[in-house]
Amino acid sequence: MEQVQEKQRKEEFDASEIEYVSYGGEHHLPLIMNLVDQELSEPYSIFTYRYFVYLWPQLSFMAFHKGKCVGTVVCKMGDHRDSKFRGYIAMLVVIKPYRGRGIATELVTRSIQVMMESGCEEVTLEAEVTNEGALALYGRLGFIRAKRLFRYYLNGVDAFRLKLLFPQPEMADRDDTQNHDDHSPREEYSELHRHL
Amino acid sequence: MDWKSTEQASMERHAPNHSSSSSIPATENTVWADASPLLDTVCKELRDGELIHGDNFNLYAAMSALEIMDPKMDSGIINKYASVDEAIEDGLAPVPISIDKTVDVQCIIDIIDHLLACEATWHKGHSLAQTVFSCAYLVRPERTLSHALLDSYCKVIRATCKAVTTIVSDARTHEEEDLFTMSYGLPLNVEGDEKCLSLLNAVEENISRQLRACKAPLSKRKPLEDIEPLQTNFDLEEGYCKALLCRLRFRKHFCHVLSCMRRPQGRGLELARKHIASCISELGSILNSAEFLMFNAYGTCEDGTEDRTTASGRQAIGFDANLNSRISAPTPPRSIKILSWKKAIKYFENLLHHLDIICSYPLDPSLDALLRFVAQFQKAQPDLVARVHLQLLLVQDGKLYGRYPVLAVIIRAARLTEVIMRHDILKNEYFVQLGQIVINMLKILCTNAAWQRRKLGKILQDWRAIYSQLELAFRKESGEGSSISNGENASAGILKHILIWVEEQTYWIAHRFLVLGFELELYSPSEYCMVYWYLSVVLIRLAEKKHLKMTVSDGSAKQKGKKRKDSPKDLAREARIPPAISFLQCQICLAEGLALLLAALRNELIVLQSPSPFNSEHERFLQHFELLQKACIPDLISYPSFKESTSYARISSVVMYNYFKDAQKIAKEVKSSFLNDPDRSAELRILEQVAEHNSVALNVISRVGALDPSLKVSFEFIHHPYFATVVVKRS
Numbered sequence: 001m002e003q004v005q006e007k008q009r010k011e012e013f014d015a016s017e018i019e020y021v022s023y024g025g026e027h028h029l030p031l032i033m034n035l036v037d038q039e040l041s042e043p044y045s046i047f048t049y050r051y052f053v054y055l056w057p058q059l060s061f062m063a064f065h066k067g068k069c070v071g072t073v074v075c076k077m078g079d080h081r082d083s084k085f086r087g088y089i090a091m092l093v094v095i096k097p098y099r100g101r102g103i104a105t106e107l108v109t110r111s112i113q114v115m116m117e118s119g120c121e122e123v124t125l126e127a128e129v130t131n132e133g134a135l136a137l138y139g140r141l142g143f144i145r146a147k148r149l150f151r152y153y154l155n156g157v158d159a160f161r162l163k164l165l166f167p168q169p170e171m172a173d174r175d176d177t178q179n180h181d182d183h184s185p186r187e188e189y190s191e192l193h194r195h196l
Numbered sequence: 197m198d199w200k201s202t203e204q205a206s207m208e209r210h211a212p213n214h215s216s217s218s219s220i221p222a223t224e225n226t227v228w229a230d231a232s233p234l235l236d237t238v239c240k241e242l243r244d245g246e247l248i249h250g251d252n253f254n255l256y257a258a259m260s261a262l263e264i265m266d267p268k269m270d271s272g273i274i275n276k277y278a279s280v281d282e283a284i285e286d287g288l289a290p291v292p293i294s295i296d297k298t299v300d301v302q303c304i305i306d307i308i309d310h311l312l313a314c315e316a317t318w319h320k321g322h323s324l325a326q327t328v329f330s331c332a333y334l335v336r337p338e339r340t341l342s343h344a345l346l347d348s349y350c351k352v353i354r355a356t357c358k359a360v361t362t363i364v365s366d367a368r369t370h371e372e373e374d375l376f377t378m379s380y381g382l383p384l385n386v387e388g389d390e391k392c393l394s395l396l397n398a399v400e401e402n403i404s405r406q407l408r409a410c411k412a413p414l415s416k417r418k419p420l421e422d423i424e425p426l427q428t429n430f431d432l433e434e435g436y437c438k439a440l441l442c443r444l445r446f447r448k449h450f451c452h453v454l455s456c457m458r459r460p461q462g463r464g465l466e467l468a469r470k471h472i473a474s475c476i477s478e479l480g481s482i483l484n485s486a487e488f489l490m491f492n493a494y495g496t497c498e499d500g501t502e503d504r505t506t507a508s509g510r511q512a513i514g515f516d517a518n519l520n521s522r523i524s525a526p527t528p529p530r531s532i533k534i535l536s537w538k539k540a541i542k543y544f545e546n547l548l549h550h551l552d553i554i555c556s557y558p559l560d561p562s563l564d565a566l567l568r569f570v571a572q573f574q575k576a577q578p579d580l581v582a583r584v585h586l587q588l589l590l591v592q593d594g595k596l597y598g599r600y601p602v603l604a605v606i607i608r609a610a611r612l613t614e615v616i617m618r619h620d621i622l623k624n625e626y627f628v629q630l631g632q633i634v635i636n637m638l639k640i641l642c643t644n645a646a647w648q649r650r651k652l653g654k655i656l657q658d659w660r661a662i663y664s665q666l667e668l669a670f671r672k673e674s675g676e677g678s679s680i681s682n683g684e685n686a687s688a689g690i691l692k693h694i695l696i697w698v699e700e701q702t703y704w705i706a707h708r709f710l711v712l713g714f715e716l717e718l719y720s721p722s723e724y725c726m727v728y729w730y731l732s733v734v735l736i737r738l739a740e741k742k743h744l745k746m747t748v749s750d751g752s753a754k755q756k757g758k759k760r761k762d763s764p765k766d767l768a769r770e771a772r773i774p775p776a777i778s779f780l781q782c783q784i785c786l787a788e789g790l791a792l793l794l795a796a797l798r799n800e801l802i803v804l805q806s807p808s809p810f811n812s813e814h815e816r817f818l819q820h821f822e823l824l825q826k827a828c829i830p831d832l833i834s835y836p837s838f839k840e841s842t843s844y845a846r847i848s849s850v851v852m853y854n855y856f857k858d859a860q861k862i863a864k865e866v867k868s869s870f871l872n873d874p875d876r877s878a879e880l881r882i883l884e885q886v887a888e889h890n891s892v893a894l895n896v897i898s899r900v901g902a903l904d905p906s907l908k909v910s911f912e913f914i915h916h917p918y919f920a921t922v923v924v925k926r927s
Contacts, residue, residue: 026245047259050247054255112810129717139720142808144819148646148716151321151373154530158646160718165815 001090003127003134011097013065018103020110023053023060031062031069039093052076052090058118059087061110063094063103070098073107077120087115089125092134105137112141116166123164128157138162265530267521275518280335289332289514291339291346298427301436303513304346305489307333308443309537310512311353313505316540318357319547319581322532323375325520328357329382332514337386345440348399351392352447358384359454360581367584369643376580381520393451400444407437435488439507442481449474453551457585461598465555465589472552479541479548482507503536543579550582554589559597563609563634566590567704570641572875575917577645587642591635602631610697611745612690621673621687626665630698633658637705649712652705653823659702660827666695696748700741706734706829714918719820724911724920725794726817729838730824732787737830739780746774775869779876782862782883786919789855789890790911793897793922795842796850797909800902851898856891860884886915893922900926 023032033049052074053060063071071094077087089111094104112123126149127134135145143162152159220228238248249255263269277283293303311331318327333340333350340347361384365377406426410433425433426440452471456464486507493508506512517531535543553573560566573586592598596605607616616622633655640651670691710731713719719727773781817835818825825834863884870876893909900907906927911920 029245043264045259045262045264047255047262050245051255051259109809116810140808142811142816144723144816145718145720146819147650148718150644150646154532156321163819164810165819167811167815 001126003089003092003125003131010100011065013098013101015101017065018070018106019064020106021062021064022110023057023062025057028062029053032060032072032074035069035072035093035095036074036091039095040091049074058114059111061107063098063107065098070095071103071107073104073111075111075115077115077118084122085120087112087120087123089123099133105140108137108141112164121166121168123166125162126152126159127162128153129160130157135160135162138164267518275521277516277519278522280332280519283332283516283519284336284339288516289336289339291333292343293513296428298429298432298436301427301440302489302492302508302510304349305436305439305443306506306508306510306512307331307346307514308349309506309508310515310534312544313534313537313540314515315353315357316543317532317535318376319360319543319579320535321373321375321580324357324361324379325382326517326532327534328353330515330517330519332516332519335383335519337383337388344395344402345399348392348395349444349447351386351389352396352451354384354386355389355392356447356451356454358389359451359458363454363458363588364580364584367587367639367642369584369587369639369647373580373644393448396444396448400441400448403437403440403444407434407441410434410437432492435485435492438481439485439489442478442485446475446478446482449478453548457551457555457589460592462559462589469552469555472548472555475548476545479545483541502538505534505537505540507537547579547582550576550578551585554582554586557589559599561596561600561605561608563596563605566596566638567641568875570638571708574641574645574648580644583642583644587639590638590642594631594635596638602634603627606630606634606694606697609701610693611748612693616686616690619686619690621690624669626662626669630662630666630694633662634701637701645712645715649709649716649718652709652712656702656705656709656823656827656829659698659705660829663695663698663702666691666698670695693745693748696741696745700738700745702827702829703734703738703741706824706827707731707738709824710734711918713820714913721911723816723820725791725798725842726813726838727820728787728791728794729841730821730833732784732791733830733833734824735780735784735787739777739784742780743774743777746777775866778862778866779870779880782859782866782880782887783919785855785859785862786883786887786890789850789859789887789894790920790922791842792845792850792855793847793890793894794911795845796847797897797902799843799845800847847894847898847902851894854891854894856887856894859887860891863887882916883919886919886921889915890922893924896924 021028029046029049032053033044033046036044036049056076059075059077061073062069072091073089073093074091075087075089077085080086089108092104092108094107115123123143124146125138125143127138129135129148141164143164145160146163147161149159149161151157222228242248247255247258249258265273267273267275277286277288283289292300294300311328314327314330318324329335331350333346334354337350337354340350357379361377361379364373402423403426405423409423410425410430426437427433449471453468453475456468456471458464489506489508493510501509550573557569560569570586570590574583578586589597595601603622604614604617607614607622621627636658637652637655640648640655643651670688673685673688673691710727713727814835817838863880867877867880867884870880897907897909908925908927910923910925912923913919914921914923
């Protein structure tokens with residue numbers, strides 16, 4: 001899905017003024033939807049948002065500045081095809097005046113922390129190869145570019161599948177089968193994704 | 197038409213029939229009940245955010261059921277036309293386009309040009325339905341029958357699209373490009389299309405006569421030969437005739453290129469080259485016609501917008517991007533941008549150039565030469581249509597080029613003589629499997645880099661598995677009697693050769709997997725060290741196996757059987773290292789040099805290290821090399837070995853054992869052996885360049901001191917696609 005991170009004209013604020021809040025209920029949903037609708041070019045139905053925040057409310061976070069919602073991250077986690085317990089970052093948005101100040105990093109970090117504590121083995125997402133901001137952000141957090149997906153987006157741009165592997169207690173015994181994404185680039189969301 | 201009136205018109209056309217009564221009569225098996233009151237109550241009681249969901253309709257299903265902006269699924273989407281027929285009724289594609297023959301000709305040329313732009317856009321990865329078949333003239337073949345030029349051209353376009361779709365389907369490795377072959381609901385099999393070339397020829401001949409007629413001086417014109425001119429303005433006759441002729445001829449020759457290249461066993465390649473040359477020549481004429489066409493459109497020769505999809509700059513008549521959105525197979529709802537006319541021509545020039553390279557390949561039965569050719573071909577990042585043609589040439593009927601049985605190719609590659617072909621052991625199941633694995637590898641090597649790399653990583657397991665099987669067989673064969681030393685055990689000898697070759701091939705695939713990661717930008721600079729380290733380890737094994745293959749003679753008693761435990765650097769001291777091995781040694785030195793330099797910088801400066809809150813370099817190592825590790829390529833290599841090899845690296849030691857200088861030296865020495873190989877000569881020159889630059893950079897770093905704050909070191913791919921050049925800047 002989509003990630004946005006660009007450096008543009010900035011709002012003046014101190015990092016301590018940003019309040020990070022976990023998804024708390026229906027009253028947060030319109031805030032998230034407005035942010036994502038405003039900043040990202042893809043149309044998502046309300047069911048898409050509900051799918052994420054209802055089933056995994058503990059993985060979605062919002063950033064507030066003086067009562068205004070300025071950023072959000074929306075994620076999920078679950079058993080993947082080869083029974084790997086995996087987190088997925090679906091949407092990440094910070095409005096333009098607030099970018100470049102680490103808010104996105106903080107949002108993502110909180111979500112990944114919860115994933116780790118919930119027993120996820122890895123975290124994954126897709127990002128456009130041209131999205132330098134997102135690639136730098138996730139790179140700093142320890143994600144690698146696991147694969148390049150040719151013409152993943154409908155406008156013809158390639159994507160990287162980014163993956164973060166948490167340290168495992170017993171590396172030698174892990175029976176990794178990397179089959180899951182290789183038969184087709186169609187993750188659960190790719191079907192959704194390709195039409196967005 | 198503004199949105200409101202479009203909507204109204206659309207609604208009027210599709211107004212539901214309100215006049216039917218609300219009660220539907222019951223039948224034997226059904227009783228209808230009005231659920232409106234129930235729904236009303238439920239709606240009043242449901243609060244914001246509450247959902248009704250059934251056992252089989254969870255949130256995931258609810259989300260996936262909605263397809264926004266796809267008119268087949270999203271009934272709210274307003275399209276200008278609900279169907280092709282409606283569009284035609286509305287006058288989208290008039291036949292003839294104009295009663296004024298000059299305007300008619302102009303418009304047809306615009307249609308031809310826009311179709312070329314659409315075709316190139318399709319090749320570049322968009323759907324046929326949204327590109328070429330956005331032309332209403334193509335979609336209703338019966339309408340154009342009265343207009344010879346338009347009709348024959350439409351037929352040729354449909355026939356070409358069908359041919360190309362078939363070729364791509366046959367190759368079956370277009371996974372990520374699967375939009376390409378979707379043609380459900382599109383008229384690709386129209387009766388009569390197979391006659392397109394003869395119809396086109398007739399039209400071409402006619403226009404040629406018209407051209408001759410307008411060029412002949414009045415005095416020489418005989419009344420009997422008077423034919424009706426193409427269009428009504430005499431001054432423009434020559435220009436329009438020529439503009440049309442080059443377009444028709446390009447189409448004709450392009451059809452021939454496709455059919456020649458499809459002839460089995462590469463029999464049509466030489467003729468294909470002639471047609472390719474004609475295509476390129478006609479494309480030149482097409483480009484040149486732009487001046488004339490633009491002048492007559494606007495009265496000027498200015499370039500106009502770069503985005504224009506026709507030579508004249510006018511918009512072509514008869515196209516609607518959403519023409520097929522309601523009827524065809526999944527068409528992405530987003531509208532797409534058609535390539536500009538100039539870019540389309542560039543695309544076809546590029547495609548023809550790549551097809552020409554394929555056609556000029558001498559169909560060498562040497563697998564080594566073929567692999568080098570394919571790797572070289574892929575460097576230019578050719579598009580799908582070109583790659584598919586390469587694949588279909590390489591693998592036909594399970595044979596190389598349809599000519600050489602794959603087993604014979606393997607035998608030759610393993611440096612066994614053809615005599616071996618008669619040996620019984622080759623009938624074994626694992627040799628059949630080996631053949632299939634090789635064919636699979638060849639197909640994969642023809643795909644786009646991203647997909648190719650993933651598949652290469654996967655097949656490493658297959659190569660490892662077949663190696664194990666062959667090794668078991670070898671042990672069995674050599675266990676029966678102790679006849680290896682006197683060369684009587686031919687089976688064991690054959691297996692031994694094959695085993696060495698399989699290992700060499702496995703390491704070659706592993707090395708390709710690693711270096712493609714650079715081309716695909718999968719490695720961040722903080723990961724270069726481990727990648728170059730792993731690459732050097734793989735290249736060392738590759739060189740070992742290759743050298744072993746070359747020195748183990750042909751299954752005879754004179755088998756040396758020396759296990760090369762020496763590193764390739766030691767081997768360099770022996771006389772007469774085969775040039776191919778030296779080539780690899782040069783690369784090994786570069787890889788080692790880069791790995792150690794990066795390690796030294798990291799150790800001394802703690803730069804390029806990215807302390808991540810969630811994991812360490814160990815996890816990233818495991819992820820990048822997972823597929824190699826799983827296939828034990830190589831054995832006993834792990835993250836601890838990487839740390840061991842690099843944790844003591846210092847700039848001073850790197851300078852002492854200057855790998856870059858060694859690489860330079862080897863490159864210089866081996867240059868003369870590759871004089872007849874332009875590709876490898878070119879690469880050697882570049883490797884030498886990189887080695888030289890890096891050697892100098894290393895000395896600067898050493899002299900200034902790695903800790904000097906004014907020093908800025910970066911690793912850039914300015915000379916070679918995967919061996920970085922060390923760039924040192926002083927601020």
